[in-house]
Amino acid sequence: MKSNSSTDVIIIGAGHNGLVCATYLAKAGLSVRVLEARDCIGGAAVTEEFHPGFRNSVYSYSVSLLHPKVIADLDLEAHGLEILERPAGSLSLLPNDHMQLTRDSEQAKKEIARFSKRDAQRIEQFEDQIAVVARALRSLAIKAPPNFGGGWRSLLPFLQSGRQLHQLDRQHRIVLTELMTKSLGDYLDAWFEGDALKGLLGFEGVIGNFADPYQQGTAYVLLHHAFGEVKGREGAWGIARGGMGAISDAIARSAISRGVIIETGAPVARIISDKGSARGVVTQDGREYFAPIVSANIHPQILLTKLMERQGLTDDDNRRIDAYRSHSATFRMNVALSELPKFSSLRPDDDFHFKGAIELCPSLSYMQHAYREAKHDGWTRKPIISMQIPSTQDPTLTPKGGHVASLFCQHFQRYLPNDENWDTIKESVADTVISAIDEHAPNFKSAIVGRQIKTPLDIERDLNMVGGDIFHGALHLDQFHAMRPIPGLADHRMPIKGVYLCGSGAHPGGGVSGLPGHNAAREILRDR
Numbered sequence: 402m403k404s405n406s407s408t409d410v411i412i413i414g415a416g417h418n419g420l421v422c423a424t425y426l427a428k429a430g431l432s433v434r435v436l437e438a439r440d441c442i443g444g445a446a447v448t449e450e451f452h453p454g455f456r457n458s459v460y461s462y463s464v465s466l467l468h469p470k471v472i473a474d475l476d477l478e479a480h481g482l483e484i485l486e487r488p489a490g491s492l493s494l495l496p497n498d499h500m501q502l503t504r505d506s507e508q509a510k511k512e513i514a515r516f517s518k519r520d521a522q523r524i525e526q527f528e529d530q531i532a533v534v535a536r537a538l539r540s541l542a543i544k545a546p547p548n549f550g551g552g553w554r555s556l557l558p559f560l561q562s563g564r565q566l567h568q569l570d571r572q573h574r575i576v577l578t579e580l581m582t583k584s585l586g587d588y589l590d591a592w593f594e595g596d597a598l599k600g601l602l603g604f605e606g607v608i609g610n611f612a613d614p615y616q617q618g619t620a621y622v623l624l625h626h627a628f629g630e631v632k633g634r635e636g637a638w639g640i641a642r643g644g645m646g647a648i649s650d651a652i653a654r655s656a657i658s659r660g661v662i663i664e665t666g667a668p669v670a671r672i673i674s675d676k677g678s679a680r681g682v683v684t685q686d687g688r689e690y691f692a693p694i695v696s697a698n699i700h701p702q703i704l705l706t707k708l709m710e711r712q713g714l715t716d717d718d719n720r721r722i723d724a725y726r727s728h729s730a731t732f733r734m735n736v737a738l739s740e741l742p743k744f745s746s747l748r749p750d751d752d753f754h755f756k757g758a759i760e761l762c763p764s765l766s767y768m769q770h771a772y773r774e775a776k777h778d779g780w781t782r783k784p785i786i787s788m789q790i791p792s793t794q795d796p797t798l799t800p801k802g803g804h805v806a807s808l809f810c811q812h813f814q815r816y817l818p819n820d821e822n823w824d825t826i827k828e829s830v831a832d833t834v835i836s837a838i839d840e841h842a843p844n845f846k847s848a849i850v851g852r853q854i855k856t857p858l859d860i861e862r863d864l865n866m867v868g869g870d871i872f873h874g875a876l877h878l879d880q881f882h883a884m885r886p887i888p889g890l891a892d893h894r895m896p897i898k899g900v901y902l903c904g905s906g907a908h909p910g911g912g913v914s915g916l917p918g919h920n921a922a923r924e925i926l927r928d929r
């Protein structure tokens with residue numbers, strides 16, 4: 402079956418970044434067609450009914466990075482988006498105790514002082530320093546990075562990046578350098594003495610990041626997670642009413658209102674090119690679509706090596722893209738609950754903590770053990786877990802009285818030793834995760850009426866995310882900014898003229914930010 406439909410632009414993939422890119426281009430007057438492999442839009446930002454009557458954000462579950470400019474430019478609120486802030490901050494589960502840090506700084510200081518008076522005196526300065534540096538970097542996230550070897554055109558962004566960082570005073574430039582070079586563990590040890598506080602702060606550093614907390618260069622992840630905001634409150638996290646799918650739906654509505662055509666069930670197999678320029682794409686079942694511009698929302702390795710069949714890549718490019726690392730080592734579960742968990746260290750009438758994140762990451766040594774065990778055995782029996790129960794703020798997700806919890810677990814490698822297979826072991830691994838929470842809330846296991854498991858293999862298969870990497874490639878310093886996905890291809894332009902990368906494998910990387918889509922659209926429009 403062949404079709405000769407022609408538009409100005411084809412977007413491969415209806416993840417939120419593909420939809421953002423499509424909408425900006427349509428807003429600028431271009432005709433745009435989006436081709437999505439799955440039978441639904443949204444990629445990792447989707448809401449599904451995973452158990453009869455119980456809906457949840459199946460993969461990504463928490464909002465902070467979605468950029469306010471994208472929300473405003475694409476009229477997402479007018480198209481139904483509502484973000485609810487999570488006021489409770491984080492609750493860390495400890496052996497026979499807990500640490501609750503809300504967004505009220507006086508409460509947080511008092512709570513930290515229960516463990517260490519010195520840490521309580523230091524926390525404000527620690528957070529202020531990170532916030533100042535994150536603010537300076539924030540403006541770099543909304544621009545395409547400079548491209549190594551890109552000629553005169555790449556000089557301006559290089560100079561602009563330098564000027565941005567130059568605005569930091571001497572003290573904060575030192576902080577930035579420390580964050581870029583030190584390990585997470587060394588950085589936190591230099592500030593604090595309490596294990597619980599370091600575990601809670603360190604948790605931010607392992608989200609989607611398979612690394613030893615004492616590995617050099619891991620401290621900067623503290624910055625990545627301070628980039629975000631909810632309704633102007635820096636560093637805050639929230640949820641979308643109706644789940645993460647509501648974000649993708651709002652963007653899609655905005656896109657459709659501007660004439661974008663979205664087709665699902667259309668996996669693209671190859672980019673058609675002629676004399677080094679894009680002409681269109683062909684789907685796995687042989688449908689052809691024509692356009693001089695193709696913007697890909699997909700993992701960069703798949704784009705460059707499969708869909709583009711390595712056209713235009715030098716030997717160095719080939720070596721680098723083959724070595725591009727994708728291993729966030731993430732295991733995700735959704736559970737349907739008949740009642741809320743009752744944490745033994747909290748008063749039964751205390752339910753404020755449900756409106757925040759509940760973490761199992763009691764210390765840096767716990768994190769280090771989890772990493773080492775997973776490195777050796779494929780996955781850790783003592784998982785790092787973040788739990789959110791969005792139904793405590795959004796009753797539209799469940800039947801009356803029921804709840805849904807997202808469990809986001811770290812240090813589960815995509816490839817297991819001894820040819821073990823995720824499909825065979827997933828149920829018993831899920832039991833281990835449940836038991837780890839049950840140790841702190843003994844009614845948890847019995848409250849579960851349904852569960853959905855997403856192993857790293859499931860994440861890879863469902864979403865075409867290489868290695869099950871939730872960010873389309875590790876956010877390590879050597880795969881960051883002008884190095885993402887590889888040096889020379891950081892400004893969204895791929896080696897076939899007219900082909901662009903608009904997904905999380907481009908700067909500024911993963912997370913539901915809309916920024917790779919926004920930045921790619923701007924470069925596409927610049928080239929016209």
Ligand SMILES: Cc1cc2nc3c(=O)[nH]c(=O)nc-3n(C[C@H](O)[C@H](O)[C@H](O)COP(=O)(O)OP(=O)(O)OC[C@H]3O[C@@H](n4cnc5c(N)ncnc54)[C@H](O)[C@@H]3O)c2cc1C
Nearest residue numbers: 414416417418438444445461462463669871905911912913
């Ligand atoms: C388990 C998990 C938890 C996460 N938690 C959070 C969180 O709480 N907060 C946060 O901000 N971020 C989180 N993230 C990261 C964030 O969700 C992703 O970085 C982001 O959604 C990626 O968006 P994207 O549009 O770049 O790509 P994707 O969402 O991956 O979309 C790519 C789309 O392209 C489609 N596609 C792939 N190949 C083809 C093809 N050949 N032809 C056509 N279509 C194709 C895919 O089906 C998919 O729909 C999480 C991710 C996962 C997986």
